[in-house]
Amino acid sequence: MAISQTPQDSQKRKIIIFSDFDGTIFMQDTGHVLVDSLGGGQAYRNMLEKQFESGERTFREISDDMWGSLTIPFGDGFDIMKDTLKIDPGFQEFYQYCQKEGFPFNVISAGLKPVLQRTLEIFLGEKEAAKMNIVANSLEAPGGIPWKPVWLHDCDTGLDKALSVNEARSQAQLECLPGEIPLIVFIGDGVSDLAAAREADVLFARRGLRLEAHCKEHNIPYTPFDTFADIKREIEALSLEDQKKTGGHGKPVRYNPRANMWRSLSSKEAVPTLLATATPSEVEKMALWPDYFSQPKDQPETIQE
Template structure:
């Protein structure tokens, strides 16, 4: 496959960007994780859900099976689930500013999510408005169970983007399509995430932003994955502006992130 055909298959490359920002959705763009919210409030509850997260981090269960178990506990009609989330999930207060800056500076934003595309698109449309359509969303899907419709009790189930993968949606597959581009066209790649759904993406970008106090930092520190810490999208915007302006490098930013972790400033106790 030639360079032109490879680039043609990557929507975020259409404007020949020098930088692309890939991001998780739940708990990263939003203040709450929509899937956790459903599980905690209309599924089997927070305690069992949190244990599943911990078991995934420790390797006792893979993310796909833990997440399927979570979603199996949510039986409300799909349209009702979307409405509940639209009524309760809030956007990070600084994400809209970051997204507007990205549109003005040719930094495409690509959402890579282990959640379900219909929910993500509905929330983005509500929280950001028409410009949300300029953001590519890649996630899992949903389908009706045999003999039912998705909008009846117990009528839907999750369909994984990569059902053969223990991640369900292996975010590294998309990221590697960009990272493997020839050096003269390959953009600098950022990624922001917070938890166990981001483990497949952690090693695949030039600079990983890991949310303060969340599981992704624990994983990165344990596995020696470079990262920098963010609390909200104002700190991401500040750092990305510095890098795109040539005031700092992704390597320096990652070094600063690890130093913050060792100093106890990442919200996770250093080990």
């Protein structure tokens, strides 16, 4: 994809990475694993899904019920995670690469931060997990029964991913050295990631899932990936461009030239079709049911547990 030259092309880019958690770093959804196995169960969660799809109840209302169905001490729920979850085979090497290069790595998720933190400790170790910034909802008095979410933002979805990404961009602009500009990289798998993905300068979408399908359908620039090893190669090439002003391995990263445009838009009429046609209820569905919205496009759109 050809990128037109701008004055910013000569500036060094401060690479900042955001990644979705469920379905991206891990192949399964942590909340679904806990609730299906130790809470209300799959049938109960499916009932909540139907209430949400009908518009009868909001995301936060049914999420309160979903997490509230867990009546076990917080620490008792994680053996099932170790036995059930599978981490992307290239993630640990990619994360270590980011640490070595000084690229800030952020997890952004509509899940619960204590759950994500403990899961990362199981798979990465406490020392490595402690280094990772997690942008997610919280849990009231971890260890309390029943579980009660504490929402990060005052919105129906509980977490505004686009707001979080732009806050990081603003902070990065303050911290940039002379001649540097922030470059936001977002990694995701489902339509639930669109709010953050549209704010990114470089977007990676897991191959064959719903985020890639929407990118193709609406001509959104992105780079597909199968594992984080693919992303590592692309980020290495992107970083090399700042040093040599070449495409690295010859396969240019697909930049999102519309990111700045999206950030400056204020009217619905000016929003690209993908965003203008999404009603609030649809956006909420994307955030709550990532399994539903992360299926390959050629499969029936039913919840896969």
